[in-house]
């Protein structure tokens with residue numbers, strides 16, 4: 001059984017994240033989507049909300065025989081990976097700007113735990129410019145994010161930000 005952890009903020013999950021998870025399902029038997037508890041970031045959604053949104057959104061994608069679950073963790077990712085008996089960490093790469101940071105993290109993580117491999121997946125072209133940060137910003141300013149996040153995420157942002165979604 002091959003198990004991967006897909007860690008991130010997922011504040012909120014976007015179609016870019018879901019595309020990575022869907023494609024990852026062909027590579028692994030189990031994927032744990034793990035929301036990072038980071039006291040230094042000021043998120044829109046709480047860790048619990050982000051997990052529940054993820055669970056709902058995962059219902060809408062094809063996962064085949066792969067078991068996808070949602071969890072959260074704080075502290076060192078490699079410690080969590082060992083606890084979870086994970087074989088790999090999955091990260092998405094959208095552009096060169098992601099690459100430098102991700103390379104640094106992957107090399108540090110390899111030093112901490114050489115048995116856990118970091119696997120990079122290239123973003124789908126259609127979502128290569130999509131980030132949770134930009135989605136929130138555009139939505140908050142009244143722009144449409146239709147097609148970039150699942151509809152249920154739009155609904156949750158509308159509840160949170162107190163406005164109805166745009167077409």
Ligand SMILES: Nc1ncnc2c1ncn2[C@@H]1O[C@H](COP(=O)(O)OP(=O)(O)O)[C@@H](O)[C@H]1O
Pocket residue numbers: 007008009010011014015016017020090091092093094098122123124127128129130131132
């Ligand atoms: N549109 C996207 N396409 C592919 N990968 C993405 C996309 N958006 C984010 N990712 C990747 O998903 C992972 C989690 O992203 P994110 O939720 O922003 O958490 P983090 O705070 O770790 O960056 C990261 O590896 C990020 O590069």
Ligand SMILES: [Mg+2]
Pocket residue numbers: 009
């Ligand atoms: Mg990010």
